[in-house]
Amino acid sequence: MLRWLLAILGYFLYRFPGAIAGFFIGSLLDNISVRGKTFQTSFGSTRQQVTPADFELNLLSLASLVIKADGKVSQTELDFVRQYFVQAYGKDRANATFRVFNEVIKNREISAQTIGTLLRQRTRYESRLQILHFLFSIANADGTVSTAEVNEINRISGFLGVFARDFESIKAMFFKNPDSAYKILEIDRNATPAEIKAAYRTMVKKYHPDKLTHLDEAHRRGGEEKFKKVQEAYEQIQKERGF
Structure with missing residues (x-):
C-alpha cells in the first residue's frame, strides 16, 4: 500500500515527523483510490474509512x-503477538505492520478510547468479542493473567462496546475456579437444568464458528477456542448436576 511506502520513505528523510506525515498522506491517497467502494476487512468492517492496514495497526496498538x-514487557507475550x-x-x-508500528506509533501515546470507539462503530459485534479473546490470550501467554491486565482489557472492552456479561464470559475462559463454567454460560450457580440448556443454546449461537467465516485463519481458530470452551463448560455442569 502507498501509505507504507510513504511512511518508510518519510522516516528515512525526516525521521519520525516524516514517517507520520508520509503515513497520513498515503492514507489519504489510498482512500481516494478506493472512493465509492466498500470492502470488508478481516474483522468485518464495511466502512470505507477503515482499511485492513488501519485495523492491523489498531489491533497491534x-x-x-x-x-x-x-509494568513489565514479557517476551513470551511479544512472541505470541508476532506469531498471531x-x-x-x-x-x-505482519513484518510491515510491526515496522510501521515501531517507527511511527510505538513512542506515541496510544488512546484505547479512540481505537475502541473506531472499532465499535465499524466492526461487527462478534468480531469485537474475538478481539477481546485475543487480548486475553496475549495476557495468558506467559501463563498468568494479572489483575492489571484484566483491568486494562476491561477498560478496552468498555470502549469496544462489549456487554459486561460477555466480558465476564470470555474472562472466565482464562480462569479456573468453581464458578468458571457458569460464568462462561452467563448463568448463576442456582440455574435450573432448563435454564442451563437454554443458556447453552444461546451461547452456541453466539460463538458458533460459522459467524466468523469472514475472518482470517488465526482469528477463526480463536473463535473455535471460544466455542470449545462453551461446550466444555456445559459438559462440566452436566456432570456436576447429573442431567
Whole structure:
C-alpha cells in the first residue's frame, strides 16, 4: 500500500515527523483510490474509512497496551503477538505492520478510547468479542493473567462496546475456579437444568464458528477456542448436576 511506502520513505528523510506525515498522506491517497467502494476487512468492517492496514495497526496498538499493563514487557507475550500476526496476515504483511508500528506509533501515546470507539462503530459485534479473546490470550501467554491486565482489557472492552456479561464470559475462559463454567454460560450457580440448556443454546449461537467465516485463519481458530470452551463448560455442569 502507498501509505507504507510513504511512511518508510518519510522516516528515512525526516525521521519520525516524516514517517507520520508520509503515513497520513498515503492514507489519504489510498482512500481516494478506493472512493465509492466498500470492502470488508478481516474483522468485518464495511466502512470505507477503515482499511485492513488501519485495523492491523489498531489491533497491534491494543495488544501493546495489554503487554505493558502490568509494568513489565514479557517476551513470551511479544512472541505470541508476532506469531498471531504472522498466522493471520502472512510474514511479509505482519513484518510491515510491526515496522510501521515501531517507527511511527510505538513512542506515541496510544488512546484505547479512540481505537475502541473506531472499532465499535465499524466492526461487527462478534468480531469485537474475538478481539477481546485475543487480548486475553496475549495476557495468558506467559501463563498468568494479572489483575492489571484484566483491568486494562476491561477498560478496552468498555470502549469496544462489549456487554459486561460477555466480558465476564470470555474472562472466565482464562480462569479456573468453581464458578468458571457458569460464568462462561452467563448463568448463576442456582440455574435450573432448563435454564442451563437454554443458556447453552444461546451461547452456541453466539460463538458458533460459522459467524466468523469472514475472518482470517488465526482469528477463526480463536473463535473455535471460544466455542470449545462453551461446550466444555456445559459438559462440566452436566456432570456436576447429573442431567
